[in-house]
Amino acid sequence: KAGVTQTPRYLIKTRGQQVTLSCSPISGHRSVSWYQQTPGQGLQFLFEYFSETQRNKGNFPGRFSGRQFSNSRSEMNVSTLELGDSALYLCASSLGGINEKLFFGSGTQLSVL
Amino acid sequence: SQQGEEDPQALSIQEGENATMNCSYKTSINNLQWYRQNSGRGLVHLILIRSNEREKHSGRLRVTLDTSKKSSSLLITASRAADTASYFCATDEDSNYQLIWGAGTKLIIKP
Numbered sequence: 380k381a382g383v384t385q386t387p388r389y390l391i392k393t394r395g396q397q398v399t400l401s402c403s404p405i406s407g408h409r410s411v412s413w414y415q416q417t418p419g420q421g422l423q424f425l426f427e428y429f430s431e432t433q434r435n436k437g438n439f440p441g442r443f444s445g446r447q448f449s450n451s452r453s454e455m456n457v458s459t460l461e462l463g464d465s466a467l468y469l470c471a472s473s474l475g476g477i478n479e480k481l482f483f484g485s486g487t488q489l490s491v492l
Numbered sequence: 493s494q495q496g497e498e499d500p501q502a503l504s505i506q507e508g509e510n511a512t513m514n515c516s517y518k519t520s521i522n523n524l525q526w527y528r529q530n531s532g533r534g535l536v537h538l539i540l541i542r543s544n545e546r547e548k549h550s551g552r553l554r555v556t557l558d559t560s561k562k563s564s565s566l567l568i569t570a571s572r573a574a575d576t577a578s579y580f581c582a583t584d585e586d587s588n589y590q591l592i593w594g595a596g597t598k599l600i601i602k603p
Contacts, residue, residue, distance in 0.1 A: 477589070478589075
């Protein structure tokens with residue numbers, strides 16, 4: 380079984396731009412959740428999707444959004460990038476939700492200049 | 493905001509020794525999970541312990557949960573160089589469907 384795939388692996392953007400990150404979950408997993416990891420704030424929950432519905436969202440501004448497609452693949456979008464958005468963005472998949480074993484991708488390292 | 497606090501922040505021990513790291517949280521939880529992260533890459537699930545469980549084992553790993561003290565500990569016995577990594581706890585609150593992460597413990601195993 381293939382693992383969770385995140386693309387791209389690295390991304391460099393400038394302030395004000397927008398970015399879209401992609402996550403392909405393990406086959407059969409219907410839950411995809413996203414996390415931001417920074418040296419200062421640690422790991423923070425962004426949002427979780429299950430069967431194309433967002434079930435919960437962390438404490439992030441509306442510039443952070445996501446969606447999930449019928450094949451469970453998910454995308455995360457950040458608009459009007461700020462320097463502070465530089466982080467490792469991780470996605471994870473599971474069968475039923477975030478309260479069970481999560482399988483993580485390798486992450487997308489986003490640098491905002 | 494993070495509710496999990498982990499200590500120590502960093503731990504350096506000799507190969508073969510045991511490593512213990514602790515996680516504390518603030519609210520009632522459904523379960524607590526431990527994950528390992530190597531060099532800023534994806535996290536790997538280690539153990540999930542439910543709020544009605546007190547102890548769980550997996551190979552060289554032992555996790556305890558004390559809900560009265562709102563704390564958990566992860567013990568790695570007979571450490572190996574490959575155990576060098578950062579370890580995180582994550583809790584899901586029973587009142588809010590969200591995963592809250594601890595700050596992590598950076599473990600270094602010296603050969």
